[in-house]
Amino acid sequence: TSNLKTKKIGQQAYYFDSIDSTQNQALKMAEDPANEGAVIIAARQTGGRGRSGRKWVSPKGGIWISIILQPEFDISITTLFPIASALALSLAIEKTFLIKPELKWPNDLTIKGKKLAGMLVDVSLESNKIENLVLGVGINFDVNVKQIEKSLKGTPNFYGVASLSEQNQKVKPIQLVQTFLLELEKIYKSLSAKQTKKIISEWTQRSSTIGKNVELNTVDGKIKGKAVKVDEDGALIVSDNNKTHKIIAGDIVHLSK
Numbered sequence: 001t002s003n004l005k006t007k008k009i010g011q012q013a014y015y016f017d018s019i020d021s022t023q024n025q026a027l028k029m030a031e032d033p034a035n036e037g038a039v040i041i042a043a044r045q046t047g048g049r050g051r052s053g054r055k056w057v058s059p060k061g062g063i064w065i066s067i068i069l070q071p072e073f074d075i076s077i078t079t080l081f082p083i084a085s086a087l088a089l090s091l092a093i094e095k096t097f098l099i100k101p102e103l104k105w106p107n108d109l110t111i112k113g114k115k116l117a118g119m120l121v122d123v124s125l126e127s128n129k130i131e132n133l134v135l136g137v138g139i140n141f142d143v144n145v146k147q148i149e150k151s152l153k154g155t156p157n158f159y160g161v162a163s164l165s166e167q168n169q170k171v172k173p174i175q176l177v178q179t180f181l182l183e184l185e186k187i188y189k190s191l192s193a194k195q196t197k198k199i200i201s202e203w204t205q206r207s208s209t210i211g212k213n214v215e216l217n218t219v220d221g222k223i224k225g226k227a228v229k230v231d232e233d234g235a236l237i238v239s240d241n242n243k244t245h246k247i248i249a250g251d252i253v254h255l256s257k
């Protein structure tokens with residue numbers, strides 16, 4: 001890993017040929033403070049986890065990683081963290097593949113509307129402070145899109161799969177991972193310095209969500225309206241004719257002009 005230019009993130013790396021979930025492994029390891037910054041990587045996962053309890057199909061060829069962090073930022077920033085991480089991955093893909101993925105709220109990366117990557121964040125709190133945080137990142141690097149689509153058919157909020165291999169470019173997975181970890185470390189520092197405006201504006205520039213008519217599934221039911229902006233805390237602001245909704249968690253099930 002001599003090309004890794006980070007100070008902390010990824011200085012320890014643990015590789016598995018096959019594991020149930022790097023996220024579960026990282027959560028166990030996070031209990032030891034010495035593992036701060038460690039990255040868990042697997043060639044394949046047998047029980048990959050997605051957001052909202054969904055499964056994450058993780059065959060060989062993808063990049064499946066979890067990163068252990070002990071954030072110094074305030075708990076109010078935690079909800080912005082996944083959005084910031086999606087931005088970091090997008091910047092890394094721009095630098096290595098020279099393409100610009102779209103960012104879909106809250107933390108998906110898409111290409112032509114199909115899912116390229118997703119983020120999962122698990123936080124453990126101790127008396128209202130963040131004790132540790134595990135960021136899980138799944139990137140469809142060189143996967144069989146058709147096969148994954150087949151095994152996900154009928155699952156909720158499934159909207160098509162993209163793979164970076166469709167770009168026909170000679171980028172090695174390690175290059176992308178190293179670039180991502182560096183971008184992540186930079187963004188992590190910005191968050192700790194409360195530079196949330198810059199992050200939100202860069203995210204918004206790349207977003208496929210803001211300015212569109214959206215339909216979301218939330219804990220309070222379906223919400224339909226225009227996606228206006230992302231708030232300081234990462235929440236999506238949606239307005240319909242008579243009301244403004246602040247959505248902290250949810251899934252966009254429909255997106256249109």
Ligand code: BTN
Nearest residue numbers: 021023048049050051118136138
């Ligand atoms: C989502 O979009 O639903 C989030 C997907 C997160 C998948 C990654 S792959 C590495 C890590 N280990 C897991 O079990 N999940 C995350």
